[in-house]
Amino acid sequence: MTRAGVQGGGAVAPRAVDVARLAGVSQKTVSRVFNGERYVSEDVRRRVLGAAEELGYRLNSAARALASGRTRAIGVVTLGTALYGPASLLVGIERATRDAGYALRVVNTLEGEPAGIAGAVESLLDQGVDGIVVSEPIDEGPVALGVDVPVLVLGAPAEFGASRVVAAGVAAEAQARAATEHLLELGHVTVHHLAGPQRWFAARDRLTGWRAALADRDRRQPPVIEGDWSAASGYAAGRELAADGEATAVFAANDDMAIGLIRALTDAGLRVPEDVSVVGFDDIPVAAYVTPPLTTVRQQFDAMAREGLRLLVQAIEKPDAEPVPAGDPPVDLVVRASTAPPPAR
Amino acid sequence: MTRAGVQGGGAVAPRAVDVARLAGVSQKTVSRVFNGERYVSEDVRRRVLGAAEELGYRLNSAARALASGRTRAIGVVTLGTALYGPASLLVGIERATRDAGYALRVVNTLEGEPAGIAGAVESLLDQGVDGIVVSEPIDEGPVALGVDVPVLVLGAPAEFGASRVVAAGVAAEAQARAATEHLLELGHVTVHHLAGPQRWFAARDRLTGWRAALADRDRRQPPVIEGDWSAASGYAAGRELAADGEATAVFAANDDMAIGLIRALTDAGLRVPEDVSVVGFDDIPVAAYVTPPLTTVRQQFDAMAREGLRLLVQAIEKPDAEPVPAGDPPVDLVVRASTAPPPAR
DNA sequence: CTCACTTGTGACTGCGCTGTCATGTCTGCG
DNA sequence: CGCAGACATGACAGCGCAGTCACAAGTGAG
Known part of the structure; x- marks a missing residue:
């Protein structure tokens, strides 16, 4: 195969050898640094980390899992009924993802958390994903989603983040x-x-x-x-x-x-x-x-999730195709008993 | 390294070559069958699937990702606030997982779904996980969780499933x-x-x-x-x-x-x-x-998640250590205005 | 009957990392 | 001063799969 995979943008993702070369050490030593193993001199550690930073190196989790036999992942089985209301958006995303033949990696971020959305996205890139969904984001200033995988943003203007972003309208x-x-x-x-x-x-x-x-x-x-x-x-x-x-x-x-x-x-x-x-x-x-x-x-959480994911999967699998924008979902006002004409003056 | 990894029970997970040998074809052909590629005769396909079934073969997602450059995973960034009530259990699990240095794979199952919990667990094993959390399960009869990774069951008797199960009490x-x-x-x-x-x-x-x-x-x-x-x-x-x-x-x-x-x-x-x-x-x-x-x-969703995950991670990393059982969380009855003495007769 | 093309299969290689082992260099102690 | 042990690093193999290419056999047109 041709090394391109993860980074679609043309630039090839740096590997441990690249870092090693730049730091003037062996590839194995890079591995040592990133796994926090003993017996690495402070000097070498710094050089390796510096080189890694410079290249934007990211450990390849698939290779790591293959070589070590450990995935460093934990699976969760949830019952859909527990996730209602806004949370059901996640259920919708999960189902649509599975139907499309993909697996789900979930990262959570709380408002006010220093790392914020950008940190969560980083974490996902570390895990290795082909695409990212940002669900109902908040404005954290200019978030540099300088990411080489397509990003689907649910419920934010398309200008959010930078490149390769598709947005699903929420109306x-x-x-x-x-x-x-x-x-x-x-x-x-x-x-x-x-x-x-x-x-x-x-x-x-x-x-x-x-x-x-x-x-x-x-x-x-x-x-x-x-x-x-x-x-x-x-x-x-x-x-x-x-x-x-x-x-x-x-x-x-x-x-x-x-x-x-x-x-x-x-x-x-x-x-x-x-x-x-x-x-x-x-x-x-x-x-x-x-x-x-x-x-x-x-x-319409379910429809939103389904529609958004369709766009995202298309962006992953056919990056060149023009995205067919989602039709806005119908507005569904449910009139119950909390509204009435104003009191007579 | 010694091939043991994924299956801890002693038996080594079968690989595509093993299936190939049994089916009398090459490893590449097994790969073809499992990827649904064209140009595989019906006869060969059947033989491969039969052999795979017999051996309990499961495609190794890490190797696949490494070789193909595609992870077949989609990441989701959610904001914790959307997940309240019972859903916040998932938030708790996610945080505890990340703190422990693991990533999260989520699969959802709805009540009455044919595949049920067992199906969800299968899906996680396909993705590759070191441990599994089953959150608030339902009784689907004798679920054969004949799994070689530790399983944490939140809110069910310890007898649930079979082997390597730790349970966190919910009181x-x-x-x-x-x-x-x-x-x-x-x-x-x-x-x-x-x-x-x-x-x-x-x-x-x-x-x-x-x-x-x-x-x-x-x-x-x-x-x-x-x-x-x-x-x-x-x-x-x-x-x-x-x-x-x-x-x-x-x-x-x-x-x-x-x-x-x-x-x-x-x-x-x-x-x-x-x-x-x-x-x-x-x-x-x-x-x-x-x-x-x-x-x-x-x-106490958060405490529950944290405590349960501690047990699970311990079961993953130190399989021999005796699990230190969780102390039952305190009962927290919140008295508001919906209760009062009975009406006088 | 030949040639181009479709169909079906296998050999070989390499993805990027970690495990193992070998090989140093530096201590401290008898 | 010599040698055991701690410390520090590198060479090399192989994890299990998919990509590439080679090649055999079948098929239909001229």
Whole structure:
């Protein structure tokens, strides 16, 4: 075969020998350094690490597994039912991946973690992958996804990262717009927005959709309250809104916040939907059963995952073919009992 | 090195050459068959597949990746916040895995899927793993986990599967007992149970704990209603209980069902907790914000994952060492507003 | 009946690493 | 001063597969 494999961009991935040559040692010594073996002098270690850095060397996990007989991987069997709501996006990705004949490597990153998304991507490249899915990312500034494998970004603008990125639309903007319009059509003069953290692209899209719906009808845009997706932050926002007493309709950027919001309004003696209408986002499984049942926007996680993966697999297997963009999924507003016309003045 | 690697049990994993020899063909032809290449006669294909079956041959994914330059894997970057509630178990596993220097391979299986857990495990073995975690399994009859890597089973009796299994206790029984006792201590004569599907070990443990708490105090055990974990099934159960009119206290096997249950009771004109008290299980993020805020048992997903993984990694790296069993995590009953003394007669 | 082409198969090689063994060089101790 | 042991490095083989090329046998057109 021709050595090209992992790095598709033309440049060939450096091997341990290359590092060895540059550092003036044997290939075996490079291996020693990278495995933290004993009996390597400090001087040599530094030279090797320096050379590796310079070349952008990355241990080839397949070769390592083959030679050592150990994969350094642990498998997890999960039951799909445990992963509902936004988590079900992962289930969708898993199934679509398996159907396409690929295996899944999962890395998790928490908001505020120093390594962040870039670190997670690094970790995946170490493991060896043909493609990467970044699910619902946050804006961490200019992330240098200078990666030579195709990247699928779910729920972020296509400009995210640099090269070889395909994006699958989520239509979050249209969905947020529909939610807002629903409230306006009920007769509310304007709609308040309880936004998600604005570092999340998903939160921004929802904010934009809300703004657009109001702007279309020349409605006043009340100040935005920003939550952190949690029910607790929704509760805090609810207290603010109740104290203010202005709002008759609120669009919350996810169901958890909507539920916390409703709780705070109820605690403050306001009735939902008679005094204040609330719309959520996601349609989590309990949304239909909370009090009152929540009007919300259903996310088509499965379709999103399936469609995105189709694009990604195509980018892997037929890099030259023009990506056939995904048709936007239909907006699915589920009207339940948390919305009603505004109270008579 | 000595060929032993993947299969620890002593038997050496068969290679393509072994299959080739048995089938009377070349190694390359075996490769052809397994890659579905053109130009293999039907006769040869059958012979190869037969020989492979006989030997229990499994393509070595590391060698394949090394030779072909393609890993056939796709990486996913998720943000931890999307995985809450039971799903956060996966986050915990992922972090613990990474901290231990391992990578994660995830396979998902849905209830009722023909291949089931055994199929998922097969898929992991195909990918190549040093150990396997089965998270919250269901009883699919005698699952032959005749596997040569250590298996960690979270939330099932140690007898699950066959060999090299370590189990991490979840203390579900004690937790269910505590939930039930809480209701009895409030003065309820007995406690109804809305159980999870009994194929799930987790559901059985909770049922057992409930029974034990009642038996301890010689209380009558009302008939058990079995749900499917969903809020919808909780709602159905709630209608039954409301029609019956007997129950003053219900312990639901998870929060979703508890929320559905409360909704049904409320719809039927019963007040929670004045007329009927309800306890849930899991402490999902919205539990504190639904109406009324839910008394529930908090699951220590993170601790569970961390502890279990410690055992698994030890089984991988020091197969001979006696596993140090995990101390049971403390029971964490979170009392909120959905429970109260029974109504005066 | 020949020639070009399709079909079916095997020999050989190398992917990039780790394990093993050999070979030093440097200590400290009797 | 000589020798055992710790320390430091390299040469070499081989992990199990897929890619490449060679080649034999069958097939249909001219």
